[in-house]
Amino acid sequence: MNAICAVAGVVIRELYRRKDFYVLFFLMVIIALTMGCGNLINDAKREGYLKEICLLLIWISSLVIAISTAARQLPAERESRTLFPLLAKPVTRAQVITGKFLGCWLACGAALVIFYFILGVVSASREHEWRVLEYAQALWLQWIFLAVVIALGLWGSITFATPAANATICLVLIAAVLVLQRHLNDIALARAEPARSFLYAIYYTLPRPEWFDLREPLIFHRGWPGGGEFAAVSLYGAAYTGFFLLAAWIGFRRKSLAT
């Protein structure tokens, strides 16, 4: 556990000492605050729109932070060769993968907490109430989804040699899952066999991002998942995370790393 925490600590330290992280972070904060304070949309449902846009920004920003952080972990370590002094220590490759994952996940979690806090402050100033539990549930499920994304990014970082290639492929893949996944069912129905079975296989294999997305309940205060559903989605996310981490470890554990 010591080695895992040490590796995670370095990941977090690197993230908060990198300037690009702050650029994205402050950009998001400024947009959210400006939208919350200004009277940009002259509509009775203005609060709803504002919240929707803020939540969309939170989703995009956190996904960009998660992918850009996770995708660069191992390729950047190989490129800068910092991986070799690390692996020369009594640390297993599974510990390195787990430490990297934990560091990225905690860093993304911290960013999410700040994002949601700002959103909460902006919303509370308009609605005069702060539904802390609802915000916490939305944050938790989004954080679980980020765990899936980070694990996928780490798996990709075993396969692709450069951070840029891995980040691009992960971004395209996640964007495709977010946009297309929910429509795959309809597309599959309209196709003949074997394309239908093939599309169905993809439909059921890909994670379901909409299950982690509580933006609508948060905006309209309805349609909240029950405790069982909430736990099941958390476990569903954990299973995908575990699968991607296992795949990353299998790819990494016997990989030859010539200096």
Added chain:
Amino acid sequence: MTPIVEIKDLRVEYRGRGLGQAPRLAVDGLTLNVNTGEVFGFLGPNGAGKTTTMNVLLGFVNPTGGQASLFGVNVREPIARQRIGYLPELTYYYKFLTAEELLRFYARIFKIPKAETEQRIDALLKLVELEAVRKRTIKTYSKGMQQRIGLAQALINNPDLLILDEPTSGLDPVGRMKVREIIERLKSEGKTVFFSSHELGEVETVCDRVAILNQGKLMVEGRVGDLLQKYHSNLEQIFLRIIGYLPAPQT
């Protein structure tokens, strides 16, 4: 003497990178032992297989054949690396960390208690003369300073075996002298040092035994004094003859 490093019939073959490119044999049937308390020089021209052999010992590269062990433990086991320190040829550390943060990070991996970690950090930074810049990030360090922080991280666990891959590479004469002094100090403390170098004068001075590798094969191995006596020449001349640059050695 007990062997700390045991290499038996080691063979490493790299796959061809392009289509139709033949595999490259980097190490060919290497058998070698390094004993406790020895300073062992691992020599050879570029591409001879020195770094590949070290990579196998550190578990970075999987051997195609043969065996390698540290302290009697197969090199694939992470526990084999518990009592070693490693300094790579060029310095590669987290540049966003300060010297003390870097050492603290590695100490944590070795599960060294906090109070002891701080003591060791103080002692090591004093040894490598980086006390004054301990709170500066590594990216602001000169090459020599980075090599010295590398040496400090290699010593953080008070290792019994040090594996140094060309530790004086690219250093100025003062830096080289300092590294040599540290190796001699470690030798006096009974540590085992396994290092590769192209500085043959330095190797002649500090090493007890040497091995010369060429094209992945072990050409010569023995005590420095014995080799000098056997070939009636200095180590550089012996090396150049063995790798075929000069006419064959007269024994």
